[in-house]
Amino acid sequence: MKRRDFITKAGLAGVGGAAAAAASSFPKPSLAQERIEMVIVSTWGRDFPGLGTNAQLLAERIQETSGGRIQVQYFAAGERVGAFDVFDEVASGNAQAYHAADYYWKGKHPAWAYFTSVPFGLTFSEMAAWIHHMGGQQLWDELAGDFGLKCLPAGNTGVQMGGWFNKEINSADDLKGLKMRIPGLGGDVMAKLGASPVSLPGGQIYENLVSGAIEATEWVGPWNDYAMKFYEATKYYYFPGMHEPGGPDSLGMNASWWGSLTKTDQALITSVAMQTNDWMMAEYNAKNGEYLRKLVDEHGVVVKEFNDDVYDAFGEAADEVFEETRQHSDLANRVHESFLNARSAAGGWLKLADVGYSLKRNRVLGM
Numbered sequence: 001m002k003r004r005d006f007i008t009k010a011g012l013a014g015v016g017g018a019a020a021a022a023a024s025s026f027p028k029p030s031l032a033q034e035r036i037e038m039v040i041v042s043t044w045g046r047d048f049p050g051l052g053t054n055a056q057l058l059a060e061r062i063q064e065t066s067g068g069r070i071q072v073q074y075f076a077a078g079e080r081v082g083a084f085d086v087f088d089e090v091a092s093g094n095a096q097a098y099h100a101a102d103y104y105w106k107g108k109h110p111a112w113a114y115f116t117s118v119p120f121g122l123t124f125s126e127m128a129a130w131i132h133h134m135g136g137q138q139l140w141d142e143l144a145g146d147f148g149l150k151c152l153p154a155g156n157t158g159v160q161m162g163g164w165f166n167k168e169i170n171s172a173d174d175l176k177g178l179k180m181r182i183p184g185l186g187g188d189v190m191a192k193l194g195a196s197p198v199s200l201p202g203g204q205i206y207e208n209l210v211s212g213a214i215e216a217t218e219w220v221g222p223w224n225d226y227a228m229k230f231y232e233a234t235k236y237y238y239f240p241g242m243h244e245p246g247g248p249d250s251l252g253m254n255a256s257w258w259g260s261l262t263k264t265d266q267a268l269i270t271s272v273a274m275q276t277n278d279w280m281m282a283e284y285n286a287k288n289g290e291y292l293r294k295l296v297d298e299h300g301v302v303v304k305e306f307n308d309d310v311y312d313a314f315g316e317a318a319d320e321v322f323e324e325t326r327q328h329s330d331l332a333n334r335v336h337e338s339f340l341n342a343r344s345a346a347g348g349w350l351k352l353a354d355v356g357y358s359l360k361r362n363r364v365l366g367m
Contacts, residue, residue: 036070036265038062040251041090043083043100045203046076049227050220050287051249054155054280055099058251061272070265083201090254091148097253099154103184104199108147110325111335113185115140115151117247119318122343124156124246124281125350130342131248139335146331150258154273155249155280158288162238162306163218164209164230169238169306172313181205181217185321186243192317202228209233218243222295223287231299238304242314248277 040059044052059074075095077083086098087105103116114121115136122130130136131153144151163182169175176194180187187197198214208214210233217234218241219225225237251273258266295301306314326333361367 034069036066036261038070038072038097039075039080039095040072040097040099041075041080041086041095042098043077043086043104043201046079048076048202048224050157050224050280050284051155051202052076054276054283055249057279058099058154058272058276061275062269065268065272066265070268077201077203083203087147087252090252093148093254093256095254096257097251099249099251101183101247102151102250102252103247106184109143109332110185110328111139111143111332113325114335114339115143115247115250116184117244118185118339119189119242119321120315120343121245121247122339122347123350124158125354126342126346127153127156127246127248129346130339134342134346135338136342139331139338143331143335144252145255148255149252150255151250151252152270152273153248153277154251155276156246157220157224157244157249157284158246158281159221160218160241160244161221161225162241162243163216164225164234165216165236165238166234167215168236168304169310171309178216179214181208181214181219182243184243185318185325186218186241188321188324189243189314189317192320193313206230206233221284221288222291223284226291226295231295231301235300235302236304237295237301238306240306242306242311242318249280251276 040055042052042055044055047053047056056074056076059072062070063072075081077086080095081089083100084104086095086100087108089095090098101116103113103118105112121127127136131140140151163180165178167174172193175190178190178195179198180190180195181198181200182190182195183197183199187199190197198208200208200214202219205214205217205219206228209217209230217230219228219230225231231237251269253269261269292303296303322336326336
């Protein structure tokens with residue numbers, strides 16, 4: 001062999017050997033080590049239209065988007081813990097995440113209500129503006145962090161109906177003594193007007209309405225309310241709901257678990273949550289009109305609008321509730337002030353834009 005050929009071949013072999021040795025020194029990826037376990041518990045029943053199905057879809061999309069690296073187990077209400085026990089299950093670290101409406105936790109701190117919905121609150125578009133661009137997420141992070149949680153918007157039902165009643169509501173006096181299922185600060189407003197608010201998970205509303213344990217209930221809107229068969233127990237269906245004009249459902253995660261994730265995994269989960277938020281809102285807008293017709297045409301439901309006197313009473317009671325809420329703590333006051341700014345600024349613009357256009361369009365088209 002010629003000397004030059006020997007040196008060249010030996011050199012290449014040396015480089016190859018060094019490269020192989022270097023490569024072998026890197027730890028080989030381990031699927032078992034990389035796999036992330038994520039248990040999601042929810043407040044919704046299994047396969048319940050909209051709320052339940054989108055929570056399940058969220059879980060599926062996180063796993064699929066991660067290529068199966070994030071292994072997600074989803075438990076509907078009652079399958080692992082009770083509907084209202086999901087907060088403590090996640091805060092304690094027994095599960096990694098919940099899907100719920102955060103106003104259910106207002107007993108722990110009243111500011112939680114703002115991140116689902118409050119009386120005379122923010123619509124879907126206004127809420128998105130507040131959370132993403134007007135300081136809402138930062139305040140949500142501060143509140144959630146005090147309980148060992150990290151929360152993201154992950155679903156929305158839009159402006160909800162005012163509720164089902166077993167009698168006509170012609171004045172605020174008609175609410176006195178009324179036993180009504182209505183959670184959050186909306187329930188506090190009803191209490192100011194003499195009603196007796198009751199907080200029940202969705203799966204228990206129908207039986208209580210049929211038995212007479214409650215005389216009225218709010219839930220969501222025509223699509224979900226049709227599925228719940230409330231028309232079998234009550235006749236009058238009122239709109240619009242002052243209590244929930246468009247708050248997000250929350251993907252609430254254990255803060256320590258969230259902090260252990262890479263920035264990439266945090267971005268993945270955030271992206272899926274935002275996708276679910278938009279997808280769910282679109283689905284509710286698509287379905288509610290269809291099921292409103294079914295309620296009226298197939299079951300003779302009487303759809304009625306709250307008159308101005310009743311709505312004015314709601315407004316006065318809401319002012320009292322807000323004043324009490326903001327006095328709870330510095331954080332509650334700061335959340336309220338930020339909410340007011342968003343309602344004024346974003347709401348003022350949408351009054352001219354979305355609302356202004358819809359009113360003009362509907363008048364011209366006779367809608």
